[in-house]
Amino acid sequence: MQPETPTLTHVAQLANVSENTVSRVIRNKGSIAEQTRKRVLEAIEALGYVPNRAAGSLASSASLIIGVILPSLSNIVFPEVLRGIHAGLADTPYQPMIGVTDYDLGKEQQLVSSLLAWQPTALITTGFEHTDAARRMLKNSRIRIAELMDIDDQPIDLAVGLSHRRAGRATAEHLVRCGYSRIGYVGHDWTADRRARARYDGLCEALSEAGLSLSIEKRHDGPSSTIAGRDTLAGLLAEGAAVDAVVFSNDDMAVGGFMHCLAGGIPVPERLALFGFNGLEIGQALPKPLSTVRSNRFNIGKTAVEALLAQPERPGEPQIIDTGFAIIDGATA
Structure with missing residues (x-):
């Protein structure tokens, strides 16, 4: 059964004020005591009330x-x-x-x-x-x-x-089929992008089922970008872990990683394989088209x-x- 849509009357009753007071708070009109305004706004949020701007x-x-x-x-x-x-x-x-x-x-x-x-x-x-x-x-x-x-x-x-979890699993399964076993991960902030976290979880699950785990991982504390991918891969490789493939949280990050390899003379994929997510055009325009997952945006x-x-x-x-x-x-x- 659908819940009853909250009305201005419901807000007034919960805040213990008149409907006219609620209307004035919503329209920010007239002098209203701060405590009264606070009660009305709290009632609006508690009920999920939405005023009708299109009424006129x-x-x-x-x-x-x-x-x-x-x-x-x-x-x-x-x-x-x-x-x-x-x-x-x-x-x-x-x-x-x-x-x-x-x-x-x-x-x-x-x-x-x-x-x-x-x-x-x-x-x-x-x-x-x-x-x-x-x-x-x-x-x-x-x-x-x-x-x-x-x-x-x-x-x-x-x-x-x-399913981002299934996309992460498919990534791991593809790399394992290709013979990679020392796999690293380069990512970005999961707080803002929880879908990236779901792909990471799927990646780790499928690696575990294959008897593997990530050799090393490093995340940029911020949104994804090509520069973040470049710098984060550089930091990961500087730690000296032996990896033969790196999964990136998305194509932006992976393109940056490819640029680091290009500048540093790291052969891709002979020395280091790179894998992204999204199937962006820029990834396919690289000198070596990016291996990735295409989402149908x-x-x-x-x-x-x-x-x-x-x-x-x-x-x-x-x-x-x-x-x-x-x-x-x-x-x-």
Whole structure:
């Protein structure tokens, strides 16, 4: 049974104030005691209440909005997802309203509240990690909700993406089949990118089943980048561990690692094999195309939009659409 959508009346009752006071707090109008404002804001967060910004507009106008929340537009992965979303909306009257979180769950919570206030037809976000307040708002909204990129957990409504744990396992299985046994890992911050952690966990699981473990690992304390990949691989190799292959958390990092090998005269893959994740174009444009896992980013965005619009009402049970992944053999592992 769907939970009752919180209203302004519910907020007023919980905060023990009038509905007019709640309205003035939301609109930031008039003089209100700080303690009263605090009680109202706490009630709003506890209930997951979202004010209706579209109340004064035509219902038909409000219904043409699809909210889209992405963690980044500087990382090429997410513009490709957005291209898929645009392709899925191309022959429809719907328009996306886009927000970017910079991998900040608090900022995502603010965007969820802001976008839901416009009464969109559906809302698309990334991953399963949300603040408690954001999750309440998403659940209570009753509109279609799509969580993209990951299918390793239970969605609120619809999940579209791939299993990152299985992608990590496939990476290990590929390297073991190719004869590598002294495998290292170069990664980036897992706090902001938990999907990278899931791939790492899958990698370690499959290595363990093959009677192996990582020979050495090193992580950059920050977001992924080519420079971070270059410098982190340099640091790993400087520790002197004997490795014949290195798995990177993604292609950005792996491309940086390839540049370190190129500058240092380290033959790839003869001396050191390199393996990434994402299947980015830049990795395939290297002098030796990167061995990696291709995620179907464009298809994730397009499939999500098509599924949301095909069934406007939220179904009784959460749904998962697996867009899969594929190993790109490349020439670096």
